[in-house]
Amino acid sequence: MRSDSNDKRKKRGIGLKFAWNGFWEVLKHERNFQIHLIVGIIIICAGFFLQLTAGEWVMIVLVIGFVLTAEMINTTIEKLINYLKPEIHPEAKTIKDIAAATVLIAAVIAVIIGFIVFLPKLYSLL
Numbered sequence: 001m002r003s004d005s006n007d008k009r010k011k012r013g014i015g016l017k018f019a020w021n022g023f024w025e026v027l028k029h030e031r032n033f034q035i036h037l038i039v040g041i042i043i044i045c046a047g048f049f050l051q052l053t054a055g056e057w058v059m060i061v062l063v064i065g066f067v068l069t070a071e072m073i074n075t076t077i078e079k080l081i082n083y084l085k086p087e088i089h090p091e092a093k094t095i096k097d098i099a100a101a102t103v104l105i106a107a108v109i110a111v112i113i114g115f116i117v118f119l120p121k122l123y124s125l126l
């Protein structure tokens with residue numbers, strides 16, 4: 001019984017370690033992810049400066065998470081295609097283009113929400 005729960009805890013720890021490895025891999029090697037993360041950090045600093053409300057924070061944190069997650073899914077799909085189909089192929093192109101579109105949609109939504117949240121605050125500063 002006790003060893004069962006120890007095993008479960010150990011497995012959860014290993015799972016977290018693998019997830020951290022994946023995050024670190026993307027952080028170290030993926031330029032677009034690095035850019036999105038830096039922009040996210042700048043937006044969070046601006047949020048503190050402009051004293052966002054709880055509701056505004058929820059929206060900003062959600063869209064930052066949405067863009068970073070989309071970027072990670074895009075990277076995963078690119079790596080999967082490079083592994084399974086390294087040669088030029090029209091299906092590989094379509095799959096990669098659709099994965100890239102996921103990031104584009106997330107980024108456009110993030111910019112729209114950023115404008116909705118930040119423009120009135122910046123306007124009231126002037």
Ligand SMILES: Nc1ncnc2c1ncn2[C@@H]1O[C@H](COP(=O)(O)OP(=O)(O)OP(=O)(O)O)[C@@H](O)[C@H]1O
Binds near residue numbers: 093100
């Ligand atoms: N095997 C392939 N066959 C056909 N077209 C491909 C293939 N690999 C990539 N492409 C085309 O090149 C584009 C860029 O793919 P690539 O794998 O270089 O992504 P990337 O430039 O690393 O993308 P990101 O900037 O999002 O990391 C794809 O969207 C696709 O249009």
